[in-house]
């Protein structure tokens with residue numbers, strides 16, 4: 001039943017998944033009046049994540065032990081022909097319970113009376129009120145009408161807020177099962193194949209002999225997933241449960257507009273190499289929280305202000321790295337079966353593993369890429385590759401020049 005009165009808030013956050021809950025938690029430390037609207041009744045559900053996060057997360061947030069399920073020391077990369085390389089080094093990612101992570105920040109944020117969560121309500125319309133001196137946003141759900149000075153779209157890959165702003169993500173389909181199996185509990189496995197060239201197949205050890213096996217690609221997800229399971233000798237019927245979801249594909253979008261910002265998957269803050277978004281969106285949420293406090297102090301919610309204090313700092317930090325992730329992805333997409341094998345051979349023969357071990361960073365690859373590009377063997381490999389497919393050089397230059 002819709003209430004007649006308009007509820008007024010400083011900020012309205014759409015979506016209470018990781019981006020929405022973490023930002024709410026940060027804002028719960030201020031005096032701002034915040035409303036968070038989430039279409040699902042239960043925070044964290046349905047689960048849509050493989051839960052692998054670089055160790056950097058523990059520098060960004062206080063990660064409670066109960067959320068950590070496992071830790072992997074080796075990344076095994078498997079080529080389409082079945083050849084593989086194993087990389088180990090400084091990076092030892094966490095395997096987390098993603099539902100608990102979302103619930104953790106929700107529980108922290110909820111303790112502040114200035115924050116109101118409306119769960120089980122979907123935002124169905126938005127409009128801008130051009131008032132003086134400051135305009136505001138009206139948000140409607142099936143049950144209520146709300147008004148806020150600032151709107152934050154944390155509403156995922158097919159963002160309603162993004163859609164309102166004509167910002168749309170290109171998307172990959174993802175599916176995953178959890179299953180008891182006999183793989184190594186110490187290794188995350190990435191399986192490359194031209195059929196699912198926009199990402200990879202994965203085996204992520206959750207602990208207690210349970211594995212998260214999944215795949216993401218742009219089409220034929222079911223057929224490709226069955227092929228992957230067959231190649232691993234896994235019977236789909238033995239699954240414990242199944243998850244699915246969408247992953248934004250590309251680079252970071254523009255994310256500051258008059259009275260509105262986008263955060264997380266809605267802003268395309270996702271790594272094109274792995275589909276991982278959590279470290280990126282946590283980094284962006286910290287920038288967003290500071291920007292929001294500055295905007296309320298200055299009473300300025302203009303696109304120019306939000307761009308200067310949110311979008312540009314995001315582009316300088318995660319945006320540049322997301323561009324490198326996308327360039328790497330575009331190169332990998334052009335690899336045929338032999339290219340993967342030749343690359344793995346070079347990595348093994350010329351001890352490139354050592355460079356990757358020392359400089360490898362799941363989130364911020366710039367340093368590793370710089371090191372790799374100084375290596376004559378890698379340059380030779382890339383030149384051969386580009387000479388074979390010269391048209392793609394133009395594409396790479398085009399991507400490099402964007403923002």
Ligand SMILES: Cc1cc2nc3c(=O)[nH]c(=O)nc-3n(C[C@H](O)[C@H](O)[C@H](O)COP(=O)(O)OP(=O)(O)OC[C@H]3O[C@@H](n4cnc5c(N)ncnc54)[C@H](O)[C@@H]3O)c2cc1C
Nearest residue numbers: 015017019039050051052123155156245264265276277278
């Ligand atoms: C299968 C899969 C595996 C993944 N694995 C990893 C991984 O291992 N590591 C990693 O870092 N990342 C991973 N990701 C990506 C990661 O899950 C996302 O980057 C992250 O969930 C994005 O968080 P978000 O809060 O921006 O958006 P979402 O988690 O998509 O949340 C959006 C929220 O908004 C709500 N919402 C949407 N529209 C409305 C509306 N109109 N009204 C009200 N509420 C609305 C939704 O219900 C949802 O709760 C994976 C993604 C998938 C699909």
